[in-house]
Amino acid sequence: MAAPKGRFARHLxxxxxxxxxxRAYTDADVDRAxxxxxxxxxxxxxxxxxxxxxxxxxxxAAARETTLRRFGRAVRLYAPLYVSNACLSSCTYCGFAKxxxxxxxxxxxxxxxxxxxxxxxxxxxHLLLVAGEHRVEVSQDYLVEVVExxxxxxxxxxxxxxxxxxxxxxxxxxxxxxxxxxYQETYDRDRYAQTHVAGWKxxxxxxxxxxxxAAAAGVRRLGIGALLGLAADWRADVLAVAAHAAFLxxxxxxxxxxxxxxxxxxxxxxxxxxxxxxxxxxxxxxSALRLFEPEAGIVLSTREPAALRDxxxxxxxxxxxxxxxxxxxxxxxxxxxxxxxxxxxERSPAEVAEMLEAAGxxxxxKDAFPLVG
Numbered sequence: 001m002a003a004p005k006g007r008f009a010r011h012l013x014x015x016x017x018x019x020x021x022x023r024a025y026t027d028a029d030v031d032r033a034x035x036x037x038x039x040x041x042x043x044x045x046x047x048x049x050x051x052x053x054x055x056x057x058x059x060x061a062a063a064r065e066t067t068l069r070r071f072g073r074a075v076r077l078y079a080p081l082y083v084s085n086a087c088l089s090s091c092t093y094c095g096f097a098k099x100x101x102x103x104x105x106x107x108x109x110x111x112x113x114x115x116x117x118x119x120x121x122x123x124x125x126h127l128l129l130v131a132g133e134h135r136v137e138v139s140q141d142y143l144v145e146v147v148e149x150x151x152x153x154x155x156x157x158x159x160x161x162x163x164x165x166x167x168x169x170x171x172x173x174x175x176x177x178x179x180x181x182x183y184q185e186t187y188d189r190d191r192y193a194q195t196h197v198a199g200w201k202x203x204x205x206x207x208x209x210x211x212x213x214a215a216a217a218g219v220r221r222l223g224i225g226a227l228l229g230l231a232a233d234w235r236a237d238v239l240a241v242a243a244h245a246a247f248l249x250x251x252x253x254x255x256x257x258x259x260x261x262x263x264x265x266x267x268x269x270x271x272x273x274x275x276x277x278x279x280x281x282x283x284x285x286x287s288a289l290r291l292f293e294p295e296a297g298i299v300l301s302t303r304e305p306a307a308l309r310d311x312x313x314x315x316x317x318x319x320x321x322x323x324x325x326x327x328x329x330x331x332x333x334x335x336x337x338x339x340x341x342x343x344x345x346e347r348s349p350a351e352v353a354e355m356l357e358a359a360g361x362x363x364x365x366k367d368a369f370p371l372v373g
Contacts, residue, residue, distance in 0.1 A: 006209035008247045012187065015041060015243055021236040025049035034062055039292050044242055047288035048235045056284050063287035063316045070294050073361045076319040077349065078126040079119045080160075080301075082328045083107045083146065085337055087132030089162075089199025091185075093230060095267030095340045096132040098199065105328045105337035106137045109145050116150050118331050122323065122349045125366040126156040128181065130326075130340075133162035133200050140168045144175045151176030155366055158221060162200055163210035169217035179221030180214040182207065183260070186231040187240035195230060211244075215252040222248055223299065225260035228285070229273025238285050245289075245296045258297035258319060261285055265303050265341040279308055283315065290316040302343040309345055310355055322352035 005013075025046040033043035034055075046052060047059055084106035087096040095102065107115065116127060129146060131138040138161060147157055158179030159172070169180065186192050189204055196202045211222045224244050226237040241259060248257045263282060264273045277285070286298060300309055300317040302324040313320065325331050327339040347355070353363040 002203050003206035003209055005205050006212050007251070008212065008244055009205055009208050011247060012208075012240060012243060015240075017041070017187070017236045017239040017243065018233065020045040020239055021048070021233055023049075025051045027051055027055075030055050030059075033291075034058060041239055041243060041292075044239060044288055044292040045235070047291060048238055048284065052288065053280065053284055056280060056287075059291070060283060060287045060315050063290040064314060066290055066294050067316050067318065071297075071318045074364045075313055075317070075356055075361050076126065076297075076364050077124065077322050077352065078128055078156075078158075078319060079122075079124045079349070080128045080130050080321060080324055080326065081112065081115050081119065082130045082326055082330065082340070083112050084131040084134060084138045085328050085340065086134040086137040087199075088135065089133040089201040090197045091199075091201060091269075092195045092197065093185075093227070093264060093267070093269055093271035095269055095338060097269055100269060100338075102338035103336065106131075106134075107328050109142070109149055111329060111332075112146050113149050113153075115329065115331050116154055120153055123353070123365045124349065125154060127154050127158070128179075128321075129157065129159045129161070131159075131161045135162065135200070138162075140164060140171065144171050147172055147175040147177050158223070160223070163206055164213075166213045166217050169214045169219060173218045177219065179223060180211065180219045181223030181225075181258075182210045182214075183223075183225040183227060183262075184208055184241070184244070185227045187226060187237055187244075188231045188233070191231040211248060212251075215248065215255050219255065221256045221258065222252070223258045223260065224248070225262060225299075227264055228261055228277045228282070229264035229275065232274045234275065234277050234281070234285070238289060242289055242292045245293045249293065249295050256297065257295070258299050259289060259293070260299040260301065261289070262301055262303050265344070267339075267341045282308070283312065286312060286316045302345040303341065305344040306347055310359070313356065313361065314359060320352070322347065323349040
């Protein structure tokens with residue numbers, strides 16, 4: 001049985017993001033959006049529009065000013081720790097999809113601890129535990145044991161796994177979990193159904209409701225996002241994820257909200273984006289998102305090339321990964337399992353930290369940003 005619509009899903013139905021994305025915005029609309037102190041979704045639509053693209057330098061400069069005012073020059077660094085690429089879902093774009101003939105591996109708790117020890121030795125104090133959707137190999141008991149084992153060593157732990165029930169999130173919070181990341185991938189229901197063809201993840205509303213369940217269970221950090229290139233209208237997805245972030249910031253004001261807009265990368269699935277998002281459009285999307293929701297952290301992964309990451313950290317990004325591997329066990333014993341996707345920025349964590357310092361920023365390995373209340 002499909003999950004019922006949650007509070008945000010019902011709210012999203014009233015917003016008409018597809019219409020806002022398709023509107024013919026003018027230069028005057030961009031002027032108004034830039035001048036506004038409290039921007040609405042129509043303002044965000046103007047900043048994301050082709051008319052906004054022509055004003056990218058102004059939009060990026062305003063985003064930079066907003067980021068510096070809210071977050072200063074501190075940039076949190078984290079590492080993804082893939083614990084399994086086993087999966088029971090079929091998503092057309094994902095390198096872990098269940099029917100792909102790839103090398104599968106699920107780490108033991110001892111192996112996860114060894115990976116974590118290696119990463120903390122490189123400076124990381126914030127790890128994101130990532131897994132495919134396999135309720136047997138990556139069960140709630142397994143995740144609770146992993147969090148309990150790592151918590152004395154790692155001050156900040158988050159998960160990016162399948163969705164769970166509220167009581168499972170409560171167990172994980174009691175074990176020491178701080179954050180839950182669930183990307184909706186696309187907020188377009190029809191496109192979601194086309195690309196999530198089998199498995200637990202096929203249920204759009206279960207996926208969308210997960211952040212509300214996690215927040216109610218006491219999770220301190222919520223991460224959301226859309227995978228740009230999955231749907232034809234990337235602007236509508238940015239509008240939807242921005243609306244989602246604003247909803248969470250208001251509804252769960254004690255919880256830190258972060259947003260990411262990863263672009264599709266090559267994987268074992270062979271998927272190609274419907275409409276590629278250019279570098280300029282990507283900068284525009286993150287800059288506009290910053291202006292719409294100044295309180296949300298913006299996360300950037302090593303999917304993106306080094307030069308672009310170096311530029312975006314000066315504009316809108318507040319959290320970034322470094323020295324990443326998307327393969328289970330890939331830090332200590334690479335080559336034994338298939339990676340989820342290829343990375344573009346292959347610099348070491350130390351090299352990324354050096355880049356930040358050279359640009360006048362402070363690389364923060366632990367908790368950089370206190371919650372605002």
